């Protein structure tokens with residue numbers, strides 16, 4: 612019997628784009644560092660089956676910044692799904708990020724895996740929160756997945772990362788989220804953005820993963836926040852039909868922020 616290929620997912624996060632292509636954030640042109648990541652992605656064979664864009668996609672909340680994202684991502688021709696982060700303007704992004712290959716879907720199945728994307732943005736706050744309605748939505752989606760393996764993505768980190776300032780901006784009601792996760796053994800991976808660094812921690816049968824931004828990096832376990840002089844990156848995940856998986860972070864040669 613021919614084995615079914617795993618699904619290859621690329622997570623791209625915290626792109627912090629502006630309307631202007633050369634506008635810099637902390638010394639980096641965020642459009643150009645994203646382009647370096649996308650150039651690397653285009654070399655990967657076979658190409659990823661889908662892209663997960665896990666929030667803080669704009670830094671200035673303009674329609675033009677989201678149009679820029681579309682014009683950078685669309686040439687890859689890879690279906691791309693997104694969630695908002697604390698820097699995003701949700702009505703503006705929802706209006707613009709709905710053209711193929713971008714999709715506003717938040718729940719779908721591919722390669723026997725169930726994908727669930729959660730909006731964790733709390734208005735006026737850099738930290739996150741899942742509303743009672745969102746927690747209920749998550750629970751009801753999980754009830755419908757049977758024993759298919761599940762990957763959940765949200766912008767805010769639900770586990771502390773030992774970084775005082777970032778942990779003050781984590782998912783504030785992580786306990787309510789984790790109580791739901793604990794009830795569904797089919798959940799394999801919880802994926803976040805927001806932290807601008809690589810993170811991996813096991814909690815029960817679930818692996819919690821955080822991923823470098825496509826622009827600036829933060830030094831892990833730093834108090835207060837310190838910029839890390841390592842290149843931007845992204846994450847690849849290979850999800851096999853039997854629920855096993857593996858992942859790696861790749862970093863790309865790109866302009867680094869000034870010292």
Ligand SMILES: Nc1ncnc2c1ncn2[C@@H]1O[C@@H]2COP(=O)(O)O[C@H]2[C@H]1O
Pocket residue numbers: 717728729730731742744745746748
């Ligand atoms: N992907 C999602 N992330 C977070 N909350 C969601 C998501 N999808 C649906 N919900 C919540 O579930 C609610 C269902 O009713 P509403 O559409 O009024 O509002 C919805 C949100 O509050």
